Structure formats: C-alpha cells, structure tokens
Amino acid sequence: MTASEGAFRPGGVRLGGWAAAVVTVAVAMVMALGAAVPARAATTLRALAEADGRYFGTALTAGDLGISGEMNVATAQFDMVTPGNEMKWDTTEPSNGNYNFGPGDQILNFAQSHNMRVRGHNLVWHSQLPGWVSSLPSSQVRSVMESHITTEATHYKGKVYAWDVVNEPFNEDGSLRADVFYNAMGSGYIADALRTAHAADPNAKLYLNDYNIEGENAKSNGMYNLAQSLLAQGVPLDGIGLESHFIVGQVPSSTLANMQRFAALGLDVAVTELDDRIQLPASGSALAQQATDYSTVVKDCLTVSRCVGVSQWGVDDGHSWIPGTFPGYGAATMYDSNYQPKPAYNATVAALGGSPGGGGGSGSGELHAVGAGKCLDVPNSSTTAGTQPQIWTCAGTSNQIWTHTAANELTVYSGGTTMCLDAYNKQTSAGTKVEIWQCNGGTNQQWQVNANGTVTGVQSGLCLDVTGASTANGAMVELWTCNGGSNQQWTLG
Structure with a gap:
C-alpha cells in the first residue's frame, strides 16, 4: 500500500483519516x-x-x-x-x-x-x-x-x-x-x-x-x-x-x-x-x-x-x-x-452469512421483467449470434430459462445451444442493445443480479432495461442508465 496523507475528495472536500451494502424488489420511484x-x-x-x-x-x-x-x-x-x-x-x-x-x-x-x-x-x-x-x-x-x-x-x-x-x-x-x-x-x-x-x-x-x-x-x-x-x-x-x-x-x-x-x-x-x-x-x-x-x-x-x-x-x-x-x-x-x-x-x-443476490435471485430460472409481468425470451429459440432478446409471456421453455453462473454470465439454452447474454460490441452507452452470443468470458458478458432487483452489466454499470417501459410481447431489451424504473426490475427463478 502506498502512503498518502491529507487526502482530498473530488470537489476539494477533505476526507479520510488515512495519511489522509436489499432483499425486496419493489423500487417504485426515481430519486x-x-x-x-x-x-x-x-x-x-x-x-x-x-x-x-x-x-x-x-x-x-x-x-x-x-x-x-x-x-x-x-x-x-x-x-x-x-x-x-x-x-x-x-x-x-x-x-x-x-x-x-x-x-x-x-x-x-x-x-x-x-x-x-x-x-x-x-x-x-x-x-x-x-x-x-x-x-x-x-x-x-x-x-x-x-x-x-x-x-x-x-x-x-x-x-x-x-x-x-x-x-x-x-x-x-x-x-x-x-x-x-x-x-x-x-x-x-x-x-x-x-x-x-x-x-x-x-x-x-x-x-x-x-x-x-x-x-x-x-x-x-x-x-x-x-x-x-x-x-x-x-x-x-x-x-x-x-x-x-x-x-x-x-x-x-x-x-x-x-x-x-x-x-x-x-x-x-x-x-x-x-x-x-x-x-x-x-x-x-x-x-x-x-x-x-x-x-x-x-x-x-x-x-x-x-x-x-x-x-x-x-x-x-x-x-x-x-x-x-x-x-x-x-x-x-x-x-x-x-x-x-x-x-x-x-x-x-x-x-456475513447472508444470501448473495438477495431478492434479485441467483441460480437458474425464468428472468421475470417485473414491470411487464413477462419473461426475457430468445425469439423463436434462435441460435444466431446477435439475436436480440425480447420480453414475452412466460412459458417455461428453454429459451426463457437463464442461469447466472459463478463467472457472472447469464446463459440460456436456446435451440440446443448454450449462449450468453452479451452487450453489443462491448459498448457502454445508454441504449446499447443486448444480444445472445457465444460465451467468451468477456466483461460485456458478465452481469450482476442485484439484491435491489436490477441486473447490471459489469463492464458498463448500466441496467438491463425494457425499451420504453413497454409491457407488450416482443418489446426489446437494452442497457440504460439505472433509474429505479419498474422496467429495470427483474427476478430470477
């Protein structure tokens, strides 16, 4: 560790005595x-x-x-x-x-x-x-x-x-x-x-x-x-x-x-x-x-x-x-x-003896879009890399069953092939589409299923979001700045 004294926080506010974290998924309003x-x-x-x-x-x-x-x-x-x-x-x-x-x-x-x-x-x-x-x-x-x-x-x-x-x-x-x-x-x-x-x-x-x-x-x-x-x-x-x-x-x-x-x-x-x-x-x-x-x-x-x-x-x-x-x-x-x-x-x-992931869920199951009352779905069980997931009426089919792995991947067994949820082209801007892609261990394929009900990209820090807060079958899913909206609330399992 490097010693540094008289530490300053951004904005010039001094902070530090050194030489100088949710189970409920009902977040209703934007603060x-x-x-x-x-x-x-x-x-x-x-x-x-x-x-x-x-x-x-x-x-x-x-x-x-x-x-x-x-x-x-x-x-x-x-x-x-x-x-x-x-x-x-x-x-x-x-x-x-x-x-x-x-x-x-x-x-x-x-x-x-x-x-x-x-x-x-x-x-x-x-x-x-x-x-x-x-x-x-x-x-x-x-x-x-x-x-x-x-x-x-x-x-x-x-x-x-x-x-x-x-x-x-x-x-x-x-x-x-x-x-x-x-x-x-x-x-x-x-x-x-x-x-x-x-x-x-x-x-x-x-x-x-x-x-x-x-x-x-x-x-x-x-x-x-x-x-x-x-x-x-x-x-x-x-x-x-x-x-x-x-x-x-x-x-x-x-x-x-x-x-x-x-x-x-x-x-x-x-x-x-x-x-x-x-x-x-x-x-x-x-x-x-x-x-x-x-x-x-x-x-x-x-x-x-x-x-x-x-x-x-x-x-x-x-x-x-x-x-x-x-x-x-x-x-x-x-x-x-x-x-x-x-x-x-x-x-x-x-x-501390708690359950990681809390109300956001962990393990495997349907990934429910809370605001829409539907599930994250790979259209037509496609196995084509680049296919953009949608929300659809929950059916319990394999193209709606997602697994949050120890490597923080969200995998789906679609059409007999395991694919990973992926942030398109490793982009980190609001509006980036998500897609399925062959699993490759990239940070754009790593996701946190959070205790507050959000799913965030490890690379981008953005939230998995139902575009336009739609509740319709076929609505696409993208990444967007986290804002507490119900279209950014998910439960796994």
Missing part, C-alpha cells in the same frame, strides 16, 4: 439527481452484522447528507457512521479556544435519526491541524491538546460509541511521527491524550487508529509494542483501528494473525476505513478479486471475537476519496457510481 433507489431489505449488511453482535459502518461528510441516492444506501445498509472531516481539529477548533461543533452535530443528528451509532474521528492528528497549533511554543502544547480533547469529548459525551483518540501516530518503520505533539511531549503525549479523553467521556471506547498496520510488519509491531506499554501503565486504551485502505489483491495474508495478537492483549480491533482501490478501468477480474478481498477482510474479523465491526470509507465509488488522491485508481467500494451493488457487496453478504 432526486436521477439516482437509482436500492430497496431497503430484510437482510442488509447492518442486519447481518448485528445478528453476529457486530456493526457495519461507513464514513459520511455533511455534503453527503444531501445526496438522496447515497443516503438511501447508507441508511439501509450501515449502522455506524464516522464523520469524514467534521470532528477533526481544523473544523472543531479553527482558532485557539473558538469551537465549532455544528458540522459534527449535523452528522450526529443524522446518525441518531437513522438508528446509527457514531465513531468519533478524531481528537489528535498531525494532519488537518490548524496552523496555530503547529506554531505553538512547546511549553503550551500539552495544555492546548488537553483542552481540545476535554472540550470536544465533553461536548459529545455519551453520544459517540468510540473515539479515535490519536490518529496515525506512526511512521512506516514503526517509529513515532515527529509531529508537534511528539516534539513537545515525547511519546508520552499518547498516554496523556488517552487519559484526558477517558476523563471527559468515561464510557466511550478509546482507540489508536492507523494505516498499513493491518498485517504484521514494522509499523504494526510499533503499534503492538506501544499498546503493550500503555496497558502495562494502566492507560485507558480499549482498541486498535486498522484503517485498511487496500490496493486490490494486496490484503496482507497476516491480517488475521495480526488481529488476533492485538485481541490477545485484551483489546478490541476494528476495521475502520475499508476500501480496495482498482486501476481504472476496472476489469471483471479486478472486480472479482475485490470481492475476494472484501470477503477475506470480513471473514478475518468474524474469526476474531474481539473484532467489533467493519466500516467502509464512504458509501459508493462516485463519492469515494480515491480518484482524487490516486489518479488512475477508483472503484474502491462495494457500490458503483449508480449506487448499484458490485461483486464485493455480494461477497460481503455471503461472508
């Missing part, structure tokens, strides 16, 4: 901004996690709260919120002794109104730190730090689940960063910060949080040794936050062992800022690997009794900090920019 509306399901990430005594969270900024499609996913799927920027020092105390808790209160109020807890993030961090703090005489740093922690933690006393008290204190070699706090107080600033936070909010869980400490390495060794020392001193430390900003395919193999060793100290562990960035454009194989990565992280957490939960950093690819910080990379979350669940979502649901 504001043209966003598709994932249905609230009986089995969601939050429900599955809660059934196991854990949480599944996300990060939100105040700007996110006005984006209806994003919030529809957030409130349906997540039960923990981490404020992206609103509780950091540059927002809460922009000048010495002048506090601004309005933005943080906005996130807190949103969370409480949707039965979501809040993870306080953060109290002490070398980044997003007002210049006046860095310019303080060393003799004043301790009192200013203690005053800031006490004032903020007291303001939110009893309202947050946990605090990232000190965020990203380590260098990659396991030594402590020489920031304003370390330079003025030495390594003791961390114990002092934890004691101060505990005095202000005794019931909050207190964490140290960092990136690149997910596996066993020099940096996580530094964190482990520090945790041991703090506990030996009686310092109130409750947990370690593993940020988990990964590159696809690079989840450390020692993550489970690392979680276990921290838990063996009597500490909780949490995956606090999970995302898994992919070099763009995201290929089908990369999305499949991302699904494996998410599954691995969740399974590791579930294996460790003291791993209390997982939080994804952000809701969807369209509002992720990754593209603005790592040019050429993106697609780092479980939801695409149209708020549609990706393979990583289905893999996460499966890891």
